[in-house]
Each structure stands twice: as structure tokens, then as C-alpha cells.
Amino acid sequence: MAQLENSAQSKLEQFLGENLDTPTPNQSTENPFSNREPIKHLLIGSPKAVTSTIHYLQVIGYANVRDWSPLLPTNNSDEVMSILIRQILM
Template sequence: MAQSKDSAQSKLEQFLGEYLDTPTAKQSTERPFPKREPIKHILIGSEKAVTSTIHYLQVIGYASVGDWSPLVPTGNPDEVMSILIRQILMQ
């Protein structure tokens, strides 16, 4: 049964799954966590432009290529998008 549930999830849900996990009640009472909020980066453009930008962001140390979602067509001709979700500390 678990396999059919996994296969029902979209690729995007699988990609985002690691970012949606929250600490259990026990974990949150054992030690306080700093407040974190997700920030979403969306790249939209030609496949070449999006891929090039993703690689550049890795070169400058901002995000690894593997951190980005797979390229997804936007519905516009020759246009794709990729999403990166980061958790940032809020003060």
C-alpha cells in the first residue's frame, strides 16, 4: 500500500517533502528551535537560461544544482521553470 501512495505523489510533492517536515511535539518541547520560514525562489525562462542560472548559483555557493526542482514546462512556448525552497531564520 505504501508504494501506491508514493506513486500517487507528484514529483513536485516528493521534491518538497523534505522541506515540509516539522518537528514532533516531543522534539519541540525538548529544545526550542529558532523560527524558520520558507522562502521560494522561482526561475522562469528558456531551458538554457534557467539551467545556466542554476549552475551559476552553484558556482557562487548559493545553492547546489540538486536543490532545485526538475525543469517544468510553464505552458508558454519554449519556457520552463524550476523552484528552490529554502528555510531561513527569522529574528
Template sequence: MMAQLLKSAQSKLEQYLHGEDTPTFNQSTKNQFPQREPIKHLLIGSPKAVTSTIHYLQVLGYAHVGDWSPLLPTANPDEVMSILTRQILMQ
């Protein structure tokens, strides 16, 4: 059962990272933003801690709550993860 849960979580994460809703960093994007690079933020913890951190980052103006992936279970009981992909300016 745990293996199925992990496989399902991995599949959902892959769909989020490579799905149609996720912008790809293709050649035209590189030409538009030559000084930007993708970075991924991964939060892992209890559902309460992850959700609280996501809301706090919205209050700070860093990312909207809807920018994060859904909470996905990890192999550990009562632990979830969520990922945010951003384009950051490189100097």
C-alpha cells in the first residue's frame, strides 16, 4: 500500500512539474528572459506547517497560494510536500 501511495504521489508531482499548465523553459523563453533561471522550492512537513508556510510566503508577497502544487503525501506518516517553481533573475 505504501508503494502505491508513493507511486501516486510521484505521478502527481510529475504531472504538476511537466503538465500542460506548467510553463516550459524553451528557447523562446530564454530569448525573452536571458538572465532568468528556474528554481524549485520544496516544502516538506506536517500539513499544518506546510500550509502555514505557504500562506506566510503569500503575506510576504513572494508567491500566491495557488502557485504551489497540491499537498502530496510523503513516505512518512502525517507528512506532506508541496513544490513551487519560479523564474528568478540572475545577475
């Protein structure tokens, strides 16, 4: 299981890019985020399922719990949603 989490972490780091403060040779120092785009994650489900997923994503190192919006109600009485916006390397 630990090897699977390490592999997922490595892929995640490749996806997000590391060393955000260090420009690559082809990257301008004036705008370090010029090759990044926002991506929005939306979790919808029961409060327990959404909260559990948010905590799991923290365990695997994808996003801290505090990065997600508070649980917001949907039109369905048994559902909530939470939103996360990340910048990804393109």
C-alpha cells in the first residue's frame, strides 16, 4: 500500500509540478505561472462521503483540507458539495 501511495504521490508531483518558485530555463522569471491553468474539482455527495474524500486527498498529498470550500448545500436535501481550485502545469 505504501508503494502505491508513493507512486501516486510521484505522479501527482509530476502533474502539479514541483518547485513553483524556481523558473525552468524556458520560463520567464516575470510570470512564474504563465504555463499554469486553473482546474476546478467539485465533490458532490453525502456530507460523510465528501468529507471522507477530502481527508483522503489530504492523506495522499493532493490537497489540504483547508484548501476546499466549506460544505455547501445542493438542491437535494441529503447532498452537499465542496469546491477546490488548483493551478496545474500545462
